[in-house]
Amino acid sequence: MTDVNAEVATLSIGEVSALTGLATHTLRFYEKEGLLPPVRRDAAGRRVFTDGDVEWLRVCGKLRSSGMPLPEIQHYAQLVREGAGNEAERFEILRKHEERVQRQVGDLQEALDIIHNKVELYARRLAAGTADALWRNGPECES
Amino acid sequence: MTDVNAEVATLSIGEVSALTGLATHTLRFYEKEGLLPPVRRDAAGRRVFTDGDVEWLRVCGKLRSSGMPLPEIQHYAQLVREGAGNEAERFEILRKHEERVQRQVGDLQEALDIIHNKVELYARRLAAGTADALWRNGPECES
DNA sequence: GCTTGACTTGAAGTCGACTTCAACTCGTAG
DNA sequence: CTACGAGTTGAAGTCGACTTCAAGTCAAGC
Incomplete structure (x- = not known):
């Protein structure tokens, strides 16, 4: 089930904005601040998000809306990105x-x-x- | 009971700060913003608060800490000061x-x-x- | 081929609610 | 008498989290 369900949706920043409720500005800002790993780009340099990104952004959104400061979310995100061990x-x-x-x-x-x-x-x-x-x-x- | 219990405590800004948990800065700021009526002064120009002020400031504190914006508290305070009718x-x-x-x-x-x-x-x-x-x-x- | 709309960037601006600063005056304790 | 702590003022600074701005690039529809 959690297998190579390789239907990796490719979403534009606008679509992600609609799905997460976060403004496009905010999504770029969050990327810049390291809340999510550098997002891939298409040929024209536009961001291409995955549905995994959306999942993660929803988590970030909940952390933010419940008052976790950005630097702390950033730190947490970094730990997650570092993988197992922390x-x-x-x-x-x-x-x-x-x-x-x-x-x-x-x-x-x-x-x-x-x-x-x-x-x-x-x-x-x-x-x-x-x-x-x-x-x-x-x-x-x-x- | 709610009678002329005329023991009107006279409190300094520091005492009020301790009683309400609001910084002296904040108390002056609130007065300037009209959250409470102009506070009386002693001969030397220092503010003299009453325990009624402390009561009211506690209410303001709760409104603030629960997210009411200052302008709205100010408006509410003004209505209260205007007395009956609103x-x-x-x-x-x-x-x-x-x-x-x-x-x-x-x-x-x-x-x-x-x-x-x-x-x-x-x-x-x-x-x-x-x-x-x-x-x-x-x-x-x-x- | 030209407009439209979504996207890109970095820098600067905004907002609310304090908080800090600078420069003062008092009243009391040593 | 002088130093101290608590008080006074208006103006300026801070903070976090966006948000807006300026100046573009690009792909698609008419």
Whole structure:
């Protein structure tokens, strides 16, 4: 199954942009920054991506959108490109990032609680027509 | 209870910084940007904050840390300062932000799933000593 | 054969939210 | 009395991650 399924799709930068949601600018930028290995070119010098590149770019996209800094993704990408032998280090990077994202989610949830309380408070008071009573004592006293 | 508990603490910018976790620079910046009403000064021109200010700054901090842009917080702060009569608009701002944060949390969770899978994958392979088998077919084929 | 649209490059610009800098004034402790 | 730490100001600098710009090349359709 994972064999020489040699149907290696050849994709233009525009197609890859559509598939990954990353702007063409960004794809070139990512290549320049070493997030993916130098992309092959056709006769006219245009980039030719494979579907493997798309897979990898999707991973990079998720790492970025979850807040991993570019230099760290770059480092990770380099380790992957170097091949076997540094799995422990890659594992560390991912594990550390997982923690970071969990912390992020926790912080957001905490903020969300407060915001949601405020939203509910406003909803109730607005519904009851008693919104005026909210500011007897300084700005926005809690319920 | 919420009465004339007139023990209005007078706090220096440094104390407020410690209480809110916001740098003194940031507090001045927020005042300049209109996130809080012009702070009173002592004889020597130094800012004198109240505990109400601290309350409000904590709210601002949560809005910021959950990704609300400064101009939007500023707008919200202005509405609050204007007093009664614009509750519906404030409600809209908060509700919209709540949605935004929920979306953010969702996106992060999605990324977290992928990252966690990878972490687990590495953990298993490393434990089994079969990490080498991970890169038979291009970068990081999934299990 | 000429326009159109997708692609190429390197350099420069943008954005938000601080952060740092330079040059000052105070009030208190030694 | 003088040094120190905390405060003041406006302006300028920083940071990351793009994004935009200028100036092209190339292949295909009309």
